[in-house]
Amino acid sequence: MERKKLRGATLREAGFDARDGRLELHFANGDVRVYKGVQRAVFERLCAAPNAGSYFDDRIRDEYPWERGSAGAGDAAKRAADDLFG
Secondary structure, three states: OOEEOOOOOEEEEEEOOOOOEEEEEOOOOEEEEOOOOOHHHHHHHHHOOOOOOHHHHHHHOOOOEEEOOOHHHHHHHEEEEEEHOO
């Protein structure tokens, strides 16, 4: 998963997995959300935005399905699956 630090008060970091269009967002309050079906261009625009929180509010929050995540859990699970199945 590709990761980027974000600028702004709301979001701290974004991770993106291009294989399944998964966007993992880490919020300043400690929450982690995983958005599904996200295109790479959305991730790139989020990372380039002067205020990532505003871009999130306008273009991501209500546009994609999401579930709660936990910090680092997605990468650990992915590595375990890759080890098993290649």
